[in-house]
Amino acid sequence: MEKPSSVLFAGLRFNKKRFSDDIARFKPKEEEELTAYPALGPPAATAGVRKNKKRKRKDEAPDIVEGFSVFNSCKSKQKAREVEEEEAVEVEEREQRKEAEKQIEKAAILRKKFRIHISGLNVPCPIESFTELSSRYGCKPYLLRNLFERGFKEPTAIQRQAIPILLSGRDCFACAPTGSGKTLAFLCPILMKLKPGSKDGIRSVIICPTRELAAQTTRECKKLAKGTKFYIKVLTKELARCGNFEKIPCDILVSTPLRIEVAMRKSKLDLSRVEYLILDEADKLFELGFVEQIDSVVKACSNPSITHSLFSATLPESVEDLARSIMHDVVRVIIGKKNSASELIEQKLVFVGSEKGKLLAIRQSFAESLNPPILVFVQSKERAKELYKELAFDNIKADVIHADLNQLQRENAVDNFRAGRTWVLIATDVISRGMDFKGVNCVVNYDFPESAAAYIHRIGRCGRAGRSGEAVTFYTEEDKPFLRNIANVMEASGCKVPTWILDLPKLRKKKHRPHRDSISTLPEDDAE
Numbered sequence: 132m133e134k135p136s137s138v139l140f141a142g143l144r145f146n147k148k149r150f151s152d153d154i155a156r157f158k159p160k161e162e163e164e165l166t167a168y169p170a171l172g173p174p175a176a177t178a179g180v181r182k183n184k185k186r187k188r189k190d191e192a193p194d195i196v197e198g199f200s201v202f203n204s205c206k207s208k209q210k211a212r213e214v215e216e217e218e219a220v221e222v223e224e225r226e227q228r229k230e231a232e233k234q235i236e237k238a239a240i241l242r243k244k245f246r247i248h249i250s251g252l253n254v255p256c257p258i259e260s261f262t263e264l265s266s267r268y269g270c271k272p273y274l275l276r277n278l279f280e281r282g283f284k285e286p287t288a289i290q291r292q293a294i295p296i297l298l299s300g301r302d303c304f305a306c307a308p309t310g311s312g313k314t315l316a317f318l319c320p321i322l323m324k325l326k327p328g329s330k331d332g333i334r335s336v337i338i339c340p341t342r343e344l345a346a347q348t349t350r351e352c353k354k355l356a357k358g359t360k361f362y363i364k365v366l367t368k369e370l371a372r373c374g375n376f377e378k379i380p381c382d383i384l385v386s387t388p389l390r391i392e393v394a395m396r397k398s399k400l401d402l403s404r405v406e407y408l409i410l411d412e413a414d415k416l417f418e419l420g421f422v423e424q425i426d427s428v429v430k431a432c433s434n435p436s437i438t439h440s441l442f443s444a445t446l447p448e449s450v451e452d453l454a455r456s457i458m459h460d461v462v463r464v465i466i467g468k469k470n471s472a473s474e475l476i477e478q479k480l481v482f483v484g485s486e487k488g489k490l491l492a493i494r495q496s497f498a499e500s501l502n503p504p505i506l507v508f509v510q511s512k513e514r515a516k517e518l519y520k521e522l523a524f525d526n527i528k529a530d531v532i533h534a535d536l537n538q539l540q541r542e543n544a545v546d547n548f549r550a551g552r553t554w555v556l557i558a559t560d561v562i563s564r565g566m567d568f569k570g571v572n573c574v575v576n577y578d579f580p581e582s583a584a585a586y587i588h589r590i591g592r593c594g595r596a597g598r599s600g601e602a603v604t605f606y607t608e609e610d611k612p613f614l615r616n617i618a619n620v621m622e623a624s625g626c627k628v629p630t631w632i633l634d635l636p637k638l639r640k641k642k643h644r645p646h647r648d649s650i651s652t653l654p655e656d657d658a659e
């Protein structure tokens with residue numbers, strides 16, 4: 132039996148002879164179909180099924196199919212757009228991440244290079260140069276001009292890090308060696324952030340422990356603000372007692388704790404708009420005698436968006452703990468080793484046996500080589516006067532500064548020393564902090580300092596702004612037990628110290644201020 136040529140014809144009795152012509156007519160078509168759809172099996176069946184299917188789909192819901200495909204194409208376009216957008220966001224995020232990583236890496240390199248140690252979240256990157264102040268923070272040209280005119284080519288380590296922190300409005304603890312440019316580190320952001328000559332009253336307060344330092348900081352601020360309309364004032368005794376601050380224009384006020392407290396009481400000084408409160412030599416300001424006045428200043432500075440900052444070469448943990456209650460979102464910056472002396476100072480300890488030995492030693496040292504300017508520190512104003520008498524007797528151009536002098540006398544003593552008219556300035560600790568005497572060659576601790584911090588600040592009057600200096604500390608039998616504190620500071624800043632001193636027992640008592648015999652070459656009876 133012949134095989135049926137297709138499924139459609141299968142089972143039919145068919146007279147092939149009779150319809151042979153028709154068969155011949157259909158045959159090539161079948162083959163064509165087969166070759167055209169090789170994978171579809173027998174063409175008639177396929178065609179039929181497809182036709183049926185087509186019809187079926189048409190019958191079922193032709194409109195829905197049509198509508199669905201339109202909707203589908205809209206949806207796919209929207210999807211494509213979404214994918215594109217997502218990709219763009221991803222690319223942007225990737226770029227931002229890359230940039231942030233680059234910034235973090237750059238910050239880490241700079242911090243390592245300049246021995247900047249920080250703690251706190253999201254600390255801004257240090258600046259590489261002063262010009263970055265204008266490219267990154269839009270600093271006005273006058274400030275860069277004033278910096279360069281003063282010969283400041285590169286920022287110091289503390290300036291690199293503290294300026295961006297204060298500009299970002301973050302509270303800041305800053306501990307950096309003496310003479311490393313801390314003043315400029317807090318003055319620059321204040322000048323950059325505040326509007327000069329505003330009628331809003333005082334918007335920045337800088338507190339310093341002594342009048343001399345307040346006057347020096349005011350001078351420095353005025354030099355940096357040259358060419359602007361900033362009102363920068365130091366709080367004098369008269370201003371504090373009877374100044375009418377509603378009428379006196381003042382943007383930046385510099386004061387000692389006592390004077391500002393008097394002004395708040397007597398002259399109704401309004402500090403409610405202060406945006407920057409700087410406590411310079413902060414550890415001194417948190418000592419007994421100042422801390423209550425500081426507390427009332429902090430309370431009076433009631434602006435909720437105020438930025439507080441504490442600067443010093445020595446910031447003990449106790450001060451940080453105390454200050455933490457007034458600070459928010461604080462960044463801590465330490466340059467080099469915390470509470471250490473400047474490495475530019477060559478430090479020596481000299482055993483002099485007794486009080487008489489000290490006078491002999493200083494006379495001998497000045498006779499051998501006198502390399503002014505020299506600062507000599509003593510323990511009290513009485514001793515300052517006594518030593519002054521002795522050295523004046525030797526025809527040395529000496530002067531003296533202590534708290535018993537009136538303001539004009541103190542200013543004259545500082546000015547004469549600065550100008551080179553005085554070779555040797557005998558001082559109490561009243562000028563041991565912050566005072567910037569350029570080019571002091573040597574500091575003599577005639578009387579042993581009362582603490583390691585006092586030592587760091589006293590010797591820090593030399594070896595400033597990159598210059599070298601020398602520090603000599605006399606010690607007697609009585610001072611020996613306290614040597615270890617000073618020796619530790621010396622060792623930390625790279626000076627050689629005899630091991631027997633480092634092996635001395637640790638002392639609980641930190642302050643050393645013994646009674647000392649008066650300074651005199653006369654026999655005791657004559658001296659009275």
Ligand SMILES: Nc1ncnc2c1ncn2[C@@H]1O[C@H](COP(=O)(O)OP(=O)(O)OP(=O)(O)O)[C@@H](O)[C@H]1O
Binds near residue numbers: 284290309565
């Ligand atoms: N970027 C700078 N480049 C060169 N000199 C600078 C720079 N910044 C500040 N100085 C100078 O360095 C000296 C010391 O600065 P400053 O008095 O601010 O030091 P300090 O860190 O506050 O010291 P101290 O702890 O003793 O108060 C000053 O004479 C100042 O003019």
